Amino acid sequence: MSLPVVSGEVKILAENDIVVARRAVREAALYLGFESTDTTRIVTGASELARNIFKYAGTGMMHWRLIKNGDMQGLELKFEDQGPGIANLDQALREGYSSSGGLGMGLPGTKRLMDEMEIKTAQGKGTTIIVRKWKRKV
Amino acid sequence: MSEETISVIKIRDILMVSMPSDPDDPTVAALQEKALKAMERYQAKGLVLDISKVDTLDSYFARILAETTKMISLMGGKTIIAGMQPAVAITATQLGLTLGKVGTALNVDRALDMMSQHPN
Numbered sequence: 315m316s317l318p319v320v321s322g323e324v325k326i327l328a329e330n331d332i333v334v335a336r337r338a339v340r341e342a343a344l345y346l347g348f349e350s351t352d353t354t355r356i357v358t359g360a361s362e363l364a365r366n367i368f369k370y371a372g373t374g375m376m377h378w379r380l381i382k383n384g385d386m387q388g389l390e391l392k393f394e395d396q397g398p399g400i401a402n403l404d405q406a407l408r409e410g411y412s413s414s415g416g417l418g419m420g421l422p423g424t425k426r427l428m429d430e431m432e433i434k435t436a437q438g439k440g441t442t443i444i445v446r447k448w449k450r451k452v
Numbered sequence: 453m454s455e456e457t458i459s460v461i462k463i464r465d466i467l468m469v470s471m472p473s474d475p476d477d478p479t480v481a482a483l484q485e486k487a488l489k490a491m492e493r494y495q496a497k498g499l500v501l502d503i504s505k506v507d508t509l510d511s512y513f514a515r516i517l518a519e520t521t522k523m524i525s526l527m528g529g530k531t532i533i534a535g536m537q538p539a540v541a542i543t544a545t546q547l548g549l550t551l552g553k554v555g556t557a558l559n560v561d562r563a564l565d566m567m568s569q570h571p572n
Binding site: 329330332333336337340350351353354355357358359361362365410411412415416420422423424426427 | 474476477478507508509510511512514515518537538539540542543544546547548549550
């Protein structure tokens with residue numbers, strides 16, 4: 315007898331863990347029944363946040379879990395690292411890929427893809443980013 | 453981790469590559485290397501990149517794509533991506549990805565037509 319998988323985690327230790335994180339998130343999103351555009355949004359957002367861990371902290375962790383709010387279901391992703399932290403969070407939240415020429419963290423864009431984003435960071439103290447996407451009622 | 457390899461096909465004087473659905477970073481990097489080598493070897497007009505199977509286009513892929521397009525254009529060639537999935541087009545736009553000067557086509561047939569009209 316197998317229990318439904320409601321959470322999981324992916325260690326981000328090397329560049330190729332980015333694709334591992336994407337695929338875990340895709341499976342979770344499909345399991346929840348997200349339609350294709352939202353699945354693509356979630357997976358792409360996860361790819362960016364996992365990539366940021368690799369780029370700026372070197373290593374970190376992605377946790378995912380199914381969440382509920384009343385009769386709404388969703389997916390929550392948490393990206394944690396013990397890296398240098400985001401020195402200027404305000405700037406990072408304003409500087410998207412289009413203004414940074416594809417460089418930078420892409421936080422504004424990633425935030426647009428998701429429904430909720432929470433960031434906890436401090437210089438020298440690592441970063442935790444939580445994003446959530448809710449399944450739309452069709 | 454991925455066992456996917458990129459194959460560059462030559463159709464007359466046009467190069468074509470078909471990308472797998474979720475290419476990892478080394479696969480994307482291999483695209484650039486193989487495409488440029490093939491451009492030189494075959495003196496091609498350019499590259500048609502079939503992305504109809506691609507379901508994740510992230511900032512790394514976008515950057516390599518824009519770079520490759522620039523490199524191919526320095527060699528006198530054109531780059532066209534064909535068959536972007538609607539969900540990918542929506543997501544890439546929302547994410548704010550820019551693809552440089554790459555041409556776009558709805559499908560490979562149209563991309564090949566566009567390419568044969570390209571002066572070289």
